[in-house]
Structures are given as C-alpha cells and as structure tokens.
Amino acid sequence: MDVFVPFDADSPKSRLSSLFEPNERRGFAKAMLRDVLDAIDAAGLGPTVLATADIDIDYPVLVDDRALSTAVNAAIDDAGTPVAVVVADLPLASAAALERLVKPDAGVVLAPGLGGGTNAMVVREPSFRADYHGASIRDHRERVLELGVEPAVVDSFRLAVDVDEPGDLAEVLLHGEGRSVAWLREAGVELAVTDGRVAVERSCQTS
Amino acid sequence: MDVFVPFDADSPKSRLSSLFEPNERRGFAKAMLRDVLDAIDAAGLGPTVLATADIDIDYPVLVDDRALSTAVNAAIDDAGTPVAVVVADLPLASAAALERLVKPDAGVVLAPGLGGGTNAMVVREPSFRADYHGASIRDHRERVLELGVEPAVVDSFRLAVDVDEPGDLAEVLLHGEGRSVAWLREAGVELAVTDGRVAVERSCQTS
Numbered sequence: 001m002d003v004f005v006p007f008d009a010d011s012p013k014s015r016l017s018s019l020f021e022p023n024e025r026r027g028f029a030k031a032m033l034r035d036v037l038d039a040i041d042a043a044g045l046g047p048t049v050l051a052t053a054d055i056d057i058d059y060p061v062l063v064d065d066r067a068l069s070t071a072v073n074a075a076i077d078d079a080g081t082p083v084a085v086v087v088a089d090l091p092l093a094s095a096a097a098l099e100r101l102v103k104p105d106a107g108v109v110l111a112p113g114l115g116g117g118t119n120a121m122v123v124r125e126p127s128f129r130a131d132y133h134g135a136s137i138r139d140h141r142e143r144v145l146e147l148g149v150e151p152a153v154v155d156s157f158r159l160a161v162d163v164d165e166p167g168d169l170a171e172v173l174l175h176g177e178g179r180s181v182a183w184l185r186e187a188g189v190e191l192a193v194t195d196g197r198v199a200v201e202r203s204c205q206t207s
Numbered sequence: 208m209d210v211f212v213p214f215d216a217d218s219p220k221s222r223l224s225s226l227f228e229p230n231e232r233r234g235f236a237k238a239m240l241r242d243v244l245d246a247i248d249a250a251g252l253g254p255t256v257l258a259t260a261d262i263d264i265d266y267p268v269l270v271d272d273r274a275l276s277t278a279v280n281a282a283i284d285d286a287g288t289p290v291a292v293v294v295a296d297l298p299l300a301s302a303a304a305l306e307r308l309v310k311p312d313a314g315v316v317l318a319p320g321l322g323g324g325t326n327a328m329v330v331r332e333p334s335f336r337a338d339y340h341g342a343s344i345r346d347h348r349e350r351v352l353e354l355g356v357e358p359a360v361v362d363s364f365r366l367a368v369d370v371d372e373p374g375d376l377a378e379v380l381l382h383g384e385g386r387s388v389a390w391l392r393e394a395g396v397e398l399a400v401t402d403g404r405v406a407v408e409r410s411c412q413t414s
Contacts, residue, residue: 097362112364114321115374116381116398116405134400138381155304157319160364167322174323174345191323193341198323 042095091180107149298387314356
C-alpha cells in the first residue's frame, strides 16, 4: 500500500523555537521523518514523502507546495485507493503500530493524535477527502459517517504522540528508540523529572 | 483477574483547580473512576477500588490510606498474582484496551501514561514491586529487566490519556463516551479549537 508522509521542508516545528534554532528544527524534523519512513518500510508498506520542496532522503519524494489538505487529497486521487497518510512528526511510530493501522478492513481507518489531530489514516473509500484544519479527527469521523461508512479507529499511543511542543519531547526521551531520540540527546535535551509529569530541559546549546 | 484501581477519595485532581471547585473535582474524579470500573467490568475482569477513604460506589472498595505505592504493593501481595493495577483517571479506558492489556503472557505488562506515568500494569511475576514516583514507566521497565523478565508494553492511546491538567480534558471531549464526558458537558466545558492543538474553555460556572 502506498503511504504518503506530508513534510514541511521549509520551516518545520516552529513551536519548538524556544529550544531550537531554525536549522536545528529542520534537522530534528528530518530525524523524525526518517523514523516514520523507516517504520512504514519495516511494516512492509511503501512510503513516499509528500514534501513542500525537494529534500535529500533515501525514499521517494513527491513535491507539492500547495496547502496540506490540497496536496494530500491530490496524492490520494493520483495513487488510488487503498492508500494511507501518516504525518511526519511521529518519532515513536513503530512497524507494529502501522501494521495495526492497515489491518482493519474498513472504508476509512483513523489514528487520532493528541489534541485532536489525525496522525494516520487508511483510505479505501475513494470519495473520502482529508481536511486537516482544526480538530480534524472529529471532522474526519463525521465525514466518514456522512459517506455511510463506519470508521475504524486505531488505539495507539505510538501513533498519537506527535511532536509539536517542548512538552512532547519528554515522550520521545521516554519511549523513543530511533534517530529522533538520538538527535535530542546529542542536542543536550534531557528529562526533567518533577512531582507531576516529566518535562524536558536543555542543558547545553550545541549551535 | 483482580484489578485494583487506586483512588484519592480526599482531594483528587488538584491540578484542575483553575477550572473546578473542590467539590466539583471530587465529582469529576468519581465520574472518571466509574468509567474505568465499568470498562474493567466490561472486559470480564474484577475491579476493586483501592481508596484512601471509604466511598459510595457500586463496586468493592478496599480502604488503605497509606502512600500510593505502599498501598498498591500490599494489595498485590494480598491478592496474589496474576493481578492488575489501573489508575482511576482514565476516562477513555475501554474494554477493548483492557483486553489488550491482559492478553500478553508476560511477567509484567505495562501501559505508559502521558508524561512518564504507568497507567496500567499486569503483574504475573510475584517479586515485582510498584513505585509510582517520578517517571515511573522508565523505572518499572528497569525493575522488570532487573528481575530477568522482558516487560510487555501495551500501545494504547486510551490507556495513555490520564487526566491531570486542563489540556487533558480536550481528549475527553474529543474521544469520551461515558460519564466523564457527560459530566464535563454538564459543567459547561467545551472544546476551544485554535490553529494548533485544541484546548478547552469553561463557558459557565454551575456551582
């Protein structure tokens, strides 16, 4: 199955700017992208990066600089169903989690992200259209029901943890095993264990 | 299998004090507890509330006012293995997720919570001891490995979302189906959809 991975090649992860400089954010975003691509590949699926500009990476790249939902829907149309879309900032994504994503024989399979996003989807129903604006998981569920199809929802922590804000990095440090966690450790980002949830702190600047 | 659900009957959910009065926090905590107990029951398991003080609820209650880890380990010792512990603030817990928790035939099965906690565990290895301090999921993994046992980790969003802070309520509003989400709606808590992750806002005070 074709799996598209949308990627902002220009100015990714702006909400991490309190911790990282722009070039660092690009480096970390690419480490996360490679973790996601490797996990998709390990699950026996065929990843293609759907990037806003050409990037240097060992996987197929399709460049489309239009808005996210427009580019994703065009890629779905061109590829035909079944097809999957997995966001690029899931450093905990694993082959096992992706195998669970593609397993249900449903018209649309959705994997929620923290905070209402849609971190992964499988589309078998050709008339389904993605819309990543706002609380997209809620909107996507409603759209699927409007098509007369019952959506399958995959219950996965590893697919739910997308990295947008500094607090999300704690999950990567706690559970990551790939390039992203190695990148963070190299950058001096460490767990800060307090009485409540763990946070992160950056002990040194490498730039 | 016996499943213990530790519950702070006195002053639960203090980190929600910006939104709710103490009596409201007790009411919401109890709604979450009942959702968890119902999910455990629906999974064919036998829930017992391990409470700091007696509470009125339609499930067995064991009162132990000692510190959390002390009370949990005493309950594990008395019940014998296999035994499970599931925290009380998991309003998205489902029977399906709990069935996945008890399925692996491992000495210890762990379900991580957001921010480093251990939201659920199954203990078949009698010498294992719980310690909920700090980033407990990391410590529990290390303890299991020290016992020469490979821990199984359950990949579940529904078991990972524990409600501690106002931002966590967005997940309940987006994905909840039980008493907790009904309680929040009754209290006037609604999703506030912004450009990034969704948050919550309270439109009215009912107290």
